[in-house]
Every structure is written in structure tokens, then in C-alpha cells.
Amino acid sequence: MASLPDMTSKPPPLFPRLARDALSQRIAQALTEAIVSGRLKPGDRVSESAIAREMGTSRAPVREAGRLLESAGLLVSKANRGFFVRTITADDLDSIYELRLCIEREAAARLVRVGGVAGVVPDLHLQLDEMTGRSADGQVIHQIAADLQFHRLIVKNSGNSRFLAVFDTLASEIQASTALIDRVFDDPHKIARNHLLIIDALETGDEGEARAAMDYHIGVAREAVVNHFRVLEAGHPAPPPRKVP
Amino acid sequence: MASLPDMTSKPPPLFPRLARDALSQRIAQALTEAIVSGRLKPGDRVSESAIAREMGTSRAPVREAGRLLESAGLLVSKANRGFFVRTITADDLDSIYELRLCIEREAAARLVRVGGVAGVVPDLHLQLDEMTGRSADGQVIHQIAADLQFHRLIVKNSGNSRFLAVFDTLASEIQASTALIDRVFDDPHKIARNHLLIIDALETGDEGEARAAMDYHIGVAREAVVNHFRVLEAGHPAPPPRKVP
DNA sequence: TCAAGTTAAATTGTCGACAAACGACAGTTT
DNA sequence: AAACTGTCGTTTGTCGACAATTTAACTTGA
Numbered sequence: 284m285a286s287l288p289d290m291t292s293k294p295p296p297l298f299p300r301l302a303r304d305a306l307s308q309r310i311a312q313a314l315t316e317a318i319v320s321g322r323l324k325p326g327d328r329v330s331e332s333a334i335a336r337e338m339g340t341s342r343a344p345v346r347e348a349g350r351l352l353e354s355a356g357l358l359v360s361k362a363n364r365g366f367f368v369r370t371i372t373a374d375d376l377d378s379i380y381e382l383r384l385c386i387e388r389e390a391a392a393r394l395v396r397v398g399g400v401a402g403v404v405p406d407l408h409l410q411l412d413e414m415t416g417r418s419a420d421g422q423v424i425h426q427i428a429a430d431l432q433f434h435r436l437i438v439k440n441s442g443n444s445r446f447l448a449v450f451d452t453l454a455s456e457i458q459a460s461t462a463l464i465d466r467v468f469d470d471p472h473k474i475a476r477n478h479l480l481i482i483d484a485l486e487t488g489d490e491g492e493a494r495a496a497m498d499y500h501i502g503v504a505r506e507a508v509v510n511h512f513r514v515l516e517a518g519h520p521a522p523p524p525r526k527v528p
Numbered sequence: 529m530a531s532l533p534d535m536t537s538k539p540p541p542l543f544p545r546l547a548r549d550a551l552s553q554r555i556a557q558a559l560t561e562a563i564v565s566g567r568l569k570p571g572d573r574v575s576e577s578a579i580a581r582e583m584g585t586s587r588a589p590v591r592e593a594g595r596l597l598e599s600a601g602l603l604v605s606k607a608n609r610g611f612f613v614r615t616i617t618a619d620d621l622d623s624i625y626e627l628r629l630c631i632e633r634e635a636a637a638r639l640v641r642v643g644g645v646a647g648v649v650p651d652l653h654l655q656l657d658e659m660t661g662r663s664a665d666g667q668v669i670h671q672i673a674a675d676l677q678f679h680r681l682i683v684k685n686s687g688n689s690r691f692l693a694v695f696d697t698l699a700s701e702i703q704a705s706t707a708l709i710d711r712v713f714d715d716p717h718k719i720a721r722n723h724l725l726i727i728d729a730l731e732t733g734d735e736g737e738a739r740a741a742m743d744y745h746i747g748v749a750r751e752a753v754v755n756h757f758r759v760l761e762a763g764h765p766a767p768p769p770r771k772v773p
Numbered sequence: 774t775c776a777a778g779t780t781a782a783a784t785t786g787t788c789g790a791c792a793a794a795c796g797a798c799a800g801t802t803t
Numbered sequence: 804a805a806a807c808t809g810t811c812g813t814t815t816g817t818c819g820a821c822a823a824t825t826t827a828a829c830t831t832g833a
Contacts, residue, residue, distance in 0.1 A: 304607040304786070332814065341788045342815090343588075347595065354599030362549040363794050363815055375689075382690040385630040444620075445627040449694055549816070577784060586818045587785090608785060608824055 310338060311348035315455070318357050318368055319424065321462040329358060329366040356456045371460045373512035380505035383453050387434060387501060390441035390450075391485065391493035400485045403440045407482055410436060415475050426471070427461050433478060437485075457508075464511065477503070555583060556593035560700070563602055563613055564669065566707040574603060574611040601701045616705040618757035625750035628698050632679060632746060635686035635695075636730065636738035645730045648685045652727055655681060660720050671716070672706050678723060682730075702753075709756065722748070 314334075317323045329349065335342045349366045352358040358366045394400060414429040431454045438450045477500055484496030559579075562568045574594065580587045594611045597603040603611045639645060659674040676699045683695045722745055729741030 306786080330814075343787055346592075346815095347786095350592065350595045350599075354595075364796095365815060378688045378690045381634070381688055382631075382694065385634050386627075389626070389630050443623045443626055445623045445698075449627065453690075551816080575784070588817055591785095592816095609826095610785065 306340065307344040307347035307351065310334070310340070310344055311351045313338075314348060314352055315355075315357060318352075319455075319458045319462050323368050324463075325368050325370040325460075327368045329368060331365060356452055357459055369456075369459070371456065371512075373509050373516055376457075376460060376512055377505065377509045379453050379456055380501065380509065383450070383457075384498065384501045384505070386446050386450055386453075387438060388494045388497045390438040390443065390446050391481075391497045392490040393441040393443060393446075394437055395485060395488060395490050395493045397442050399440045399442065400488070403436055404482060404486065406436055407433060407478075411475055411478055414478075415471050423464065424458075424462065427458060430474070431458060437481075460512075461508070463515070469507075551585065552589040552592040552596065555579070555585070555589055556596045558583070559593060559597055560600075560602060563597075564700075564703045564707050568613050569708075570613050570615040570705075572613045574613060576610060601697050602704055614701075614704070616701065616757075618754050618761055621702075621705060621757055622750065622754045624698050624701055625746065625754065628695070628702075629743065629746045629750070631691050631695055631698075632683060633739045633742045635683040635688065635691050636726075636742045637735040638686040638688060638691075639682055640730060640733060640735050640738045642687050644685045644687065645733070648681055649727060649731065651681055652678060652723075656720055656723055659723075660716050668709065669703075669707065672703060675719070676703060682726075705757075706753070708760070714752075 314323070314329065323329065331342045331345050331349065334345045338345070349358055349360065353360055353366070357369055359369050360366050394403070410429060410433040414426060414433065417425040417429050435447075435450060435454065439447050441447075481496045481500055484492045487493075559568070559574065568574065576587045576590050576594065579590045583590070594603055594605065598605055598611070602614055604614050605611050639648070655674060655678040659671060659678065662670040662674050680692075680695060680699065683691050686692075726741045726745055729737045732738075
């Protein structure tokens with residue numbers, strides 16, 4: 284369905300009508316890219332005027348982009364001080380993973396309940412290939428992105444839009460925080476095998492199985508990531524904020 | 529515990545830091561009040577210029593307030609069209625309550641786990657009094673607010689800051705949607721009794737008991753509210769948007 | 774009468790400018 | 804020497820104005 288050409292509206296949406304408002308969004312995207320890639324580090328100041336100067340726009344759209352990323356959890360704003368890249372502690376990450384666990388556990392169960400498993404399994408396999416492919420060329424960031432995308436597919440197809448909204452927020456925070464990590468935790472093929480277990484659990488058609496698989500999978504990731512950050516914090520007790528354009 | 533004076537931090541926050549940025553926030557608060565009180569109805573347009581004219585400010589802070597409420601889920605923005613009061617469907621509410629269930633179930637269990645029950649029970653009883661008091665004078669809106677506040681206390685003291693962040697978003701959406709309701713679902717004293725059951729469960733010190741109590745309590749509310757909205761939707765298939773200053 | 778095309782009004786997106794607020798540094802006092 | 808106070812430069816919060824877009828109102832034609 285939804286594949287028939289729509290005769291009622293204009294013929295070709297050839298060029299995706301780029302709304303004027305897109306300016307804020309493009310700025311937001313550029314900032315996001317800078318954060319998840321690690322060019323902007325936690326605690327760094329994000330100056331409205333500096334960004335505006337660099338990008339050749341006024342401060343207004345930069346401000347909007349900042350607010351956008353603030354609600355996405357990538358930036359924080361101090362009154363009369365401006366925006367700063369959010370500093371994420373190990374405790375924060377633990378809270379994030381605990382919430383993520385609640386969401387994804389239910390999402391997996393819900394996906395089974397509404398009978399949407401068969402529809403997503405092919406996409407899940409595709410995403411898995413992407414994941415192992417990315418890890419081959421040492422692109423840790425892209426590998427993590429593909430990993431999150433795998434989980435996102437499950438959440439999205441669970442049918443609860445709020446689950447997806449929360450997941451997206453958490454995912455961007457996780458992606459941003461893992462920008463500091465330069466090594467993979469596990470052998471890529473082992474990770475792929477773990478994800479296969481999730482698919483298997485989904486295909487049993489048992490809600491309890493699906494929940495349990497998610498519980499285990501995310502629990503493992505949680506422990507690994509949080510521990511990694513705890514030792515990082517032990518080494519860098521208070522990283523001094525850098526001034527970045 | 530948590531009752532000893534904290535010697536490590538500054539003594540008293542004697543004067544509460546009043547930031548200049550408060551302007552946007554005051555506008556946001558005024559808009560929120562208008563929405564939850566029902567003066568602004570779902571689908572209504574919220575014009576930047578009109579609001580700015582009325583409040584005697586420029587459009588910039590109004591815009592910020594709009595973005596703030598957008599991330600809070602009270603408004604939606606269409607490109608080049610401005611802000612509109614979010615229309616919430618029965619399905620939306622069902623999704624919201626399902627998410628709320630996930631959060632609060634874990635929050636209750638977590639509260640028990642970290643041993644914070646004794647610290648909040650007195651506050652919970654105070655909030656319960658507030659709730660029954662409000663319902664006496666027919667202030668349904670305030671009663672619902674007090675109800676949400678009760679639940680918020682539990683979430684807040686659970687110790688996971690993300691739980692609270694999500695809950696606050698959901699709470700404001702619930703509060704806004706229930707602005708359309710003009711009658712109480714249940715006898716106030718029955719509601720109070722139901723909340724007492726939650727307190728009892730928390731005091732058993734058993735995580736499973738706490739979870740189960742929340743499951744039941746929120747499940748009942750979910751069914752009542754969602755059903756109420758389904759019949760509302762049957763009557764008002766597509767309420768036409770009103771133009772409001 | 775209704776439909777489509779055209780014009781006018783209103784509203785948003787963006788811009789540059791101004792004043793208040795903050796952080797830093799220096800000077801003064803105890 | 805330490806702490807407080809005053810000044811200075813930088814950055815944000817806010818403002819009014821302009822350009823682009825949408826909405827409506829109006830005209831025209833079948």
C-alpha cells in the first residue's frame with residue numbers, strides 16, 4: 284500500500300521544497316555533527332555570535348538551533364551565558380540506559396503483540412550487515428550509529444510513537460557521549476551474534492522472550508559503557524572547558 | 529535519611545536568583561496556563577505577533593516560549609505557519625499512558641530499592657490531603673494537578689533524573705488534554721483510597737509489590753481517560769480550529 | 774452559481790542594532 | 804595577604820524593521 288501514484292496532488296515532488304525554516308535545522312545538523320564527531324567536546328562553549336559569524340547568518344537561527352539541540356539533550360543553556368555542550372557523567376549514562384531499558388523492553392514486547400515482527404526482520408538483517416560492514420573499516424562512530432539504528436527499527440515498529448520520541452532523544456545523547464570512545468568494546472562478530480539473539484527472541488512470538496532478550500542485551504551494553512566512563516572520570520576528574528568558535 | 533542538614537553545600541539559597549531570561553519563561557508560563565485552563569483549545573493558532581502585541585514585548589521572547597512549549601509537547605509548529613495548540617487524540621493518550629506506565633512502574637521499584645520510601649511518605653500524605661481538598665470545591669483542574677504531583681514525588685525521589693524529565697513532559701501533556709474534561713471520573717475519596725494503596729505497597733519494601741500497585745493504578749486511569757476521549761472523538765470528529773489572540 | 778486566477782493583507786523567518794548582564798582584572802581597604 | 808569593590812570588554816536578551824511566504828479576499832470567466 285501507499286505505493287500508488289497520488290493523482291490528486293502536484294505531479295513530482297522533484298525537489299524537496301526547502302523551507303526557509305530549514306536554516307535553523309541545517310545549523311542544528313551541523314552542530315550535531317560537530318558534537319557526535321567529537322570536534323566539540325563536553326563543556327565546550329557554543330557561542331551564538333561566533334557560530335553566526337562563521338556560518339554567515341544572523342544570530343536568530345543559531346539561537347533556534349541551540350534551543351533545538353537543548354531539548355534534544357545535546358546542549359545546555361545557562362541564563363545570560365549561552366550554550367554549552369552537555370557534560371555527561373557515568374551516572375547520567377546509567378540513568379539513560381535504565382530508561383532505555385524500560386522503553387525497549389516494552390517496545391520489543393509490543394512489537395510481538397501487534398504482530399509486526401515479520402515486517403521488520405528483513406530490515407533488521409540489513410541493518411546488521413551495515414553494522415558489521417562499518418566496523419570493518421574502523422569507523423566506530425558509524426558502527427554505533429548503525430547499532431542504534433537497529434534498535435530504533437524495533438522501537439519504531441512497536442507502534443507507540445512516544446516510545447520512539449524518547450528513544451531518539453536518548454539515542455542522540457548516547458551517540459554524543461560515545462564520541463569520546465576510540466575503541467570498540469567487543470569483537471564486531473560477537474556483537475552481531477548478540478543482535479541475532481534478539482531477532483530470534485522476537486521470532487518466537489513470545490512477549491516474555493522478547494522482553495528477556497532486550498533486558499539481557501541492553502544490560503550488557505549498559506555495564507560496559509558505564510564502566511568505561513567510570514574509569515574515564517577517574518582519570519579526568521574535571522576536564523576544563525575549551526573555548527571553541 | 530536525607531533529613532540531616534547538608535553541611536557541605538552553601539547554607540541558604542536566601543535570594544532566588546532571578547534571571548533576565550525570565551521573560552520567555554513568564555510568557556511560556558502564561559501560555560501554559562491558558563492551555564491547561566482550556567482558554568486555548570487544541571488546534572487553536574498561537575500567533576507570535578498577536579501574543580507579542582498583547583503582552584507588550586517583541587516577538588523574539590514569544591518565539592522562544594513557543595519553542596519551549598513545543599519541546600514540552602504542548603504546541604506544534606508548522607514551517608512558515610507558526611504555532612498551534614497540540615491536538616491530542618485518544619490514541620495519543622493511550623501511548624502516553626503506556627509510556628507513563630513503564631516509567632512509573634520502574635520508578636516505584638527503584639524508590640523501594642534505594643530505600644527512599646520513608647523519606648517521601650509524609651510528603652505523599654500531604655499531597656493526598658491537597659488532592660481531596662481541591663476536589664471539594666469542584667476544581668477539577670487543580671485536583672488533576674495534585675494527582676500528578678503525587679506521582680511526581682515518587683518519580684522524583686526514585687533517583688533517576690531521566691525518569692523525571694520524561695514524566696514532566698508527559699504530565700504537562702496529560703494536564704493539557706484533561707483541560708477538556710469537566711467532570712471527575714470517580715469519587716474523590718475513592719481516588720484517595722487508591723493512592724493509599726500505592727503508599728501501602730511502597731511501605732512493604734517489596735519491589736514487585738510496588739510495581740504491581742503502579743501497574744494496577746495507572747492501568748485503571750488509562751482505561752478511564754482513554755475511553756472518555758474515544759467517546760469525545762466520536763462526537764467531535766474534527767473540531768475546527770479557532771483563531772485566538 | 775461556482776471555479777479558477779489574481780491581488781492584497783497578514784504572518785512568519787531573518788537581520789542588524791542596542792542595552793543589560795556576566796567574567797576578568799585591577800585597585801582599594803581591612 | 805585576603806577580601807571586597809569598581810571598571811572594562813565580551814556575550815547574551817531584546818527590540819524594531821525588512822523580505823519571503825501563506826492566507827484571504829476579490830475579480831473574472833464559464
